[in-house]
Amino acid sequence: MVDRRLGYAIAWVVCAVVAIAIGIAAVTTVGASVRGRGPLGDGGIERSTQGQGRYDPEVAVSPLPGAEVVRQTVREEFGELDVKCRGAVAYATDARPDRAAGWDVVSFEPGPDDDVDAVFSNAGRSIEFEVYCNRGRPELADYEENTLPADDD
Known part of the structure; x- marks a missing residue:
């Protein structure tokens, strides 16, 4: 036993x-x-606390002084989105939908932020994607295609 x-x-x-x-x-x-997926924590980002002495996620981010600027255009079937990185801080500077193919910009976040996103739509489809700055270079973080519900009006 x-x-x-x-x-x-x-x-x-x-x-x-x-x-x-x-x-x-x-x-x-x-x-x-x-x-490798973007800045986790505050590496390469300054957050203004406006003298409060504590971290506030709602306060705007700004790049560290002297951060290199890298520009890139994301080109897909929906059109183009111009993205700029200054260190770990991302900016979306322009969104150009392919109107000839029926695409339109629903929204895009210009930044500055640790990532920027855009939503394009065409009839019953939408494409949402997010770009962040990986070691100072724009990189696609998330890409999501959706089928929108039919309008029964």
Whole structure:
């Protein structure tokens, strides 16, 4: 009876160690893939606290002095969006829909922010995407295509 309990205890410890090892491997792998996705934290960004001495997420972000400016145009079927990075701070400077193909700009966030986004629509479709500054260069963070519900009026 004692040998059986000891066997169960050893099996439980082995299973716990294996589960912890799998968990650590999973978190390490996911963390590695997330680290390259934009500024996590305040690296390369100044947030004005207006002398309050505390962090306020609603306060505007601004690039660090001397940050390099990198411009890029995102071109897709919907048209174009001009994006500018100054360090880790993103700006969307112009949105040009492909009107000949029926696209229109629903909205775009000009920044400055850690990322900027735009929404384009064409009849029953919309495309929403987000661009952030990865090491000072514009990079697509999220791209989402949606089918809009039919208008039954």
